[in-house]
Amino acid sequence: MERGVGLRLGRRHPDQLIVGETVDFWRVEPRSSG
Numbered sequence: 269m270e271r272g273v274g275l276r277l278g279r280r281h282p283d284q285l286i287v288g289e290t291v292d293f294w295r296v297e298p299r300s301s302g
Contacts, residue, residue, distance in 0.1 A: 280286055289296045 285296045
């Protein structure tokens, strides 16, 4: 096993969450209004 959920090499930006990134076992999704 090389990589799995939570074992990514880090986020693209340390202060911002980007849609599609994985944080631990959570995935960042776009915000919907309404």
